[in-house]
Amino acid sequence: MKHKDRVTLTVIVALLVFASAVIVPNAWAQRLKGTPTGSGSSSGSVSAGGDGSVQIAVSAEYVSAAADGAGGGGVSVSAQSVTASVHPVCWYEQDRTGAEVAEWIDSNQAEKEYSVHGNWGGIRSYIESEYPDYDSYADDTEGYWYKPWCDWKYYNGDDPMEYQKLFAEFTSNGPVYVPAGQAAPEPVIDGATLARAAWDAVTIPTATIGYNPSVGQSRATVVGMDTWIWATGDTPKEVRVTATAGPVSATVTATASRLTLQPKDGTATCTGFGIPWTEDNDRLGTDCVIVFDRSSAHFKDSVTPVDVKVSYAITYSATDGAAGSLNTHTTSTTTTIPVAEIQTIIVRPTDEP
Known part of the structure; x- marks a missing residue:
């Protein structure tokens, strides 16, 4: 399979997965286009640069x-x-600090970004379910949220449906919060990889x-x-x-x-x-x-x-x-x-x- 075909397939599979969740956040839509969200390097077993290698x-x-x-x-x-x-197929990437996410949600900027993809009801409740207790970290400028992500180019198989299943299961976990000084979530390396x-x-x-x-x-x-x-x-x-x-x-x-x-x-x-x-x-x-x-x-x-x-x-x-x-x-x-x-x-x- 050519690289161009794999990139296209990654986008299609990712869109199918997120379509099943009804609402596609703009930040994740940017990810599908190749524009990463968040900044900085990760810690723990995730290598510097946040690419997920171990x-x-x-x-x-x-x-x-x-x-x-x-x-x-x-x-x-x-x-x-x-x-x-x-490099695992799926891993957690560093997103934004607790303070940045809280400001993003409370300023309604998050709702605006999600609304670009459709006039769905319950957007605010969906965002808050993605970032549980986000307001508890509103004053934390050193801890980070980490988002789950998978990439087809690291997948050792050739079955798009199996990859879609893997993608859906892993990303359904949603972002997790890691206080300053604690290790980032460890990626799971599948047996084939x-x-x-x-x-x-x-x-x-x-x-x-x-x-x-x-x-x-x-x-x-x-x-x-x-x-x-x-x-x-x-x-x-x-x-x-x-x-x-x-x-x-x-x-x-x-x-x-x-x-x-x-x-x-x-x-x-x-x-x-x-x-x-x-x-x-x-x-x-x-x-x-x-x-x-x-x-x-x-x-x-x-x-x-x-x-x-x-x-x-x-x-x-x-x-x-x-x-x-x-x-x-x-x-x-x-x-x-x-x-x-x-x-x-x-x-x-x-x-x-």
């Missing part, structure tokens, strides 16, 4: 695909902890490989032979990422089933992560080989480039009931393998005298 801690654990002893094969071999900034932010925050290690034959000082393999390939070290076959924001926790699981190899001057067949070559394993066979059809002599440094990729299928679940999948993630790197030719001399046997 910081989250993200942890990742990697399960190795290696079976060569370096990574353990199926054992958790490494972990990562990072912080990330995530949290999962996406957590996944985007981590870095997935690229694959490393071992091979055999490995002949001489150059550790070269040989043209025309099956070159065994296997994952080594911290090459992940599974990644588990977790994050928590307020009452919601999300877990992202990424799994891969094989190496994808693209050698220059050769053909790869790989249906798994490979098996390290040993004499015992040689009798069993492997699931990952390259057959090179030319030596490395024509390459720089006399080594043949091999592209190594691993693709991960990604799913997530969260404590708020959210669950689903994310786009496939692929790591990619290029390694090199020296490839040599073995030359033989065929001698025709002669008859003994």
Whole structure:
């Protein structure tokens, strides 16, 4: 969906939601046009500038695909902890002080702004229900009202009706008053948004490989032979990422089933992560080989480039009931393998005298 389409859709959905409330205040109508109300920065877990972003801690654990002893094969071999900034779909934005809202209502300016959108009865009572006990804060110039708001551009789904439902439920809470020195209302990060932010925050290690034959000082393999390939070290076959924001926790699981190899001057067949070559394993066979059809002599440094990729299928679940999948993630790197030719001399046997 194009950005322009999303902006248009945001406006349509927001209008539908507020139409259900019968009265659309002018201040909120300005919001729909992109003109924010209120001023100043928020406090608490809402970031400076009032955009609703929060910081989250993200942890990742990697399960190795290696079976060569370096990574353990199926054992958790490494972990990562990072912080990330995530924006909720819905949050509270700082509006005006208690004194400013009281003056806005008592001067009838609020009624004038609401009346622009129709000649509805009960406007004053509606405004007062939106700002309960507003007159109690009429002398407070340091405390602020905070208004609930949602934005389509932070929504991870594609269903406008679901977004409309979310928008209606959250904004029906109405503004809340926060005295000076107290934290602003914490935004709730939904499970899908949290999962996406957590996944985007981590870095997935690229694959490393071992091979055999490995002949001489150059550790070269040989043209025309099956070159065994296997994952080594911290090459992940599974990644588990977790994050928590307020009452919601999300877990992202990424799994891969094989190496994808693209050698220059050769053909790869790989249906798994490979098996390290040993004499015992040689009798069993492997699931990952390259057959090179030319030596490395024509390459720089006399080594043949091999592209190594691993693709991960990604799913997530969260404590708020959210669950689903994310786009496939692929790591990619290029390694090199020296490839040599073995030359033989065929001698025709002669008859003994």
